[in-house]
Amino acid sequence: MRATRATRALERLYHERPHAALSEAEVEAALAAAGAPVNRVTVYRMLDRFAAAGLLHKQVDAARVMRYALAPQGEEGAAPRFECDDCHQQFRLSQSAAPVQSALQAVLQALASAGHEGLAVDIAVRGRCAGCAHPSTGAAA
Numbered sequence: 484m485r486a487t488r489a490t491r492a493l494e495r496l497y498h499e500r501p502h503a504a505l506s507e508a509e510v511e512a513a514l515a516a517a518g519a520p521v522n523r524v525t526v527y528r529m530l531d532r533f534a535a536a537g538l539l540h541k542q543v544d545a546a547r548v549m550r551y552a553l554a555p556q557g558e559e560g561a562a563p564r565f566e567c568d569d570c571h572q573q574f575r576l577s578q579s580a581a582p583v584q585s586a587l588q589a590v591l592q593a594l595a596s597a598g599h600e601g602l603a604v605d606i607a608v609r610g611r612c613a614g615c616a617h618p619s620t621g622a623a624a
């Protein structure tokens with residue numbers, strides 16, 4: 484992958500926000516803010532290249548917007564994500580992953596021993612994030 488200025492800015496963006504699931508528009512805005520403005524087509528091309536390389540994971544949110552998150556690594560494998568119904572922000576729930584993880588492993592093992600293959604887990608928790616549920620306590624009030 485050629486390390487263009489925009490590619491490096493994109494890597495830095497996900498390095499700084501490892502749990503973010505960003506839409507193309509959010510990435511485009513962040514890159515522009517980081518001094519590496521690129522057009523929509525180029526952003527999509529970079530995101531798809533990262534996804535093809537296994538670095539990013541594509542997912543469609545409840546508003547049918549494609550979002551790109553860092554691909555799960557190692558034990559974070561099937562960390563559930565949380566999506567806010569109001570602002571559509573997504574967070575990966577890595578902190579509470581351990582007990583969830585062992586429960587998932589049991590499910591996967593049961594399926595695998597029943598002969599099913601190519602199993603992938605994608606868990607999404609929906610609700611309202613703290614910022615939307617309690618706007619008066621937030622900075623944006």
Ligand SMILES: [Zn+2]
Binds near residue numbers: 615
């Ligand atoms: Zn929210």
